[in-house]
Amino acid sequence: MIEWLKKTAKNQNLRIYNADVLKFDLKTLLIDKRRLRIVGNLPYNISTPLLFHLLNYASNIEDMIFMLQKEVVDRMIAVPATHDYGRLSVMLQYSCQIEKLFDVSPAAFYPPPKVESSVVQLRPFLSPPVSVRNREHFAHIVALAFSQRRKMLRNTLKSVLDAKDIKAAGIDPMARAETLRLEDFARLAEIN
Numbered sequence: 337m338i339e340w341l342k343k344t345a346k347n348q349n350l351r352i353y354n355a356d357v358l359k360f361d362l363k364t365l366l367i368d369k370r371r372l373r374i375v376g377n378l379p380y381n382i383s384t385p386l387l388f389h390l391l392n393y394a395s396n397i398e399d400m401i402f403m404l405q406k407e408v409v410d411r412m413i414a415v416p417a418t419h420d421y422g423r424l425s426v427m428l429q430y431s432c433q434i435e436k437l438f439d440v441s442p443a444a445f446y447p448p449p450k451v452e453s454s455v456v457q458l459r460p461f462l463s464p465p466v467s468v469r470n471r472e473h474f475a476h477i478v479a480l481a482f483s484q485r486r487k488m489l490r491n492t493l494k495s496v497l498d499a500k501d502i503k504a505a506g507i508d509p510m511a512r513a514e515t516l517r518l519e520d521f522a523r524l525a526e527i528n
């Protein structure tokens with residue numbers, strides 16, 4: 337397939353890469369610093385790690401249009417205090433404006449898969465909706481908070497923040513991650 341594509345695309349304005357997308361450096365694709373537009377029917381089994389990988393290149397991306405498992409898209413756009421809300425929702429909503437475009441039923445494929453799909457558009461923000469001094473620290477706080485989503489913040493965050501710090505940020509130390517908004521996580525990440 338790759339060899340055939342390479343032969344067919346010869347002399348055309350098309351470059352073909354055959355690589356593990358999770359290890360691929362997207363900056364290889366940049367031409368004249370133009371931001372990338374990425375389109376794909378993503379492998380559903382690696383969609384979460386792949387979305388996190390792509391976030392590392394957010395400043396080099398104009399937009400992304402993906403077909404994904406519907407459940408994953410529901411998690412991407414979830415709001416606080418809902419079952420689907422989690423680390424993926426917070427980290428993607430921090431980096432991108434996200435719009436679910438439409439659902440695709442299994443009947444659209446042959447053979448029909450067991451899962452429903454959705455098409456979603458992500459546009460990385462030029463400046464994020466909340467300000468965070470250190471993105472890695474923010475990501476760490478979010479990951480810790482959701483590591484045991486039924487546990488209270490004072491327990492999940494105890495390696496980095498004590499209950500007094502959490503309270504000082506205006507957040508109840510007995511709250512759970514799933515009730516916090518993006519701006520609450522940003523405030524927690526700003527505590528020294």
Ligand SMILES: C[S@@+](CC[C@H](N)C(=O)[O-])C[C@H]1O[C@@H](n2cnc3c(N)ncnc32)[C@H](O)[C@@H]1O
Nearest residue numbers: 354355356357358359376377378379380381382
């Ligand atoms: C949902 S299919 C889409 C196939 C094709 N693009 C289409 O729309 O019909 C996902 C594709 O991703 C490929 N894939 C899976 N893991 C990958 C990885 N780590 N790196 C690159 N491609 C991968 C699979 O082999 C599969 O062809």
